[in-house]
Amino acid sequence: xxxxxxxxxxxxxxHVGDRETGWLFRSRQGGHYSxxxxxxxxxxxxxxxxxxxxxxxxxLRHTVAQRLADEGMREELLQQFLGHEAPETTQRYYEPKxxxxxxxxxxxxxx
Numbered sequence: 001x002x003x004x005x006x007x008x009x010x011x012x013x014x015h016v017g018d019r020e021t022g023w024l025f026r027s028r029q030g031g032h033y034s035x036x037x038x039x040x041x042x043x044x045x046x047x048x049x050x051x052x053x054x055x056x057x058x059x060l061r062h063t064v065a066q067r068l069a070d071e072g073m074r075e076e077l078l079q080q081f082l083g084h085e086a087p088e089t090t091q092r093y094y095e096p097k098x099x100x101x102x103x104x105x106x107x108x109x110x111x
Contacts, residue, residue, distance in 0.1 A: 003081070069093035 004012075016024070023032040033041070038057055046055035061082075068078055079090040 065090075065093050 084090045
């Protein structure tokens with residue numbers, strides 16, 4: 001099970017319609033998208049959005065994980081959400097980032 005926002009669930013219900021089996025996102029030929037094609041789609045959408053940084057599917061996963069950690073999701077729940085076997089893999093999302101350290105330093109020095 002993967003938790004998703006109810007707004008996304010509603011969009012997916014509209015997309016899937018009455019289908020009960022098969023690929024969630026079907027290619028024009030009715031099959032599935034290759035990994036390479038998914039990478040191309042993500043890159044294209046990022047370019048259309050004006051994003052300059054290199055964007056790829058795993059970065060989206062990493063970004064969601066970092067945001068959940070930043071917003072206070074408990075480490076063991078994030079580990080379960082991501083499907084990590086080893087806690088150490090999840091712990092990296094809870095290490096202080098350089099930008100946060102820099103901001104804390106500046107705040108302390110100016111405060």
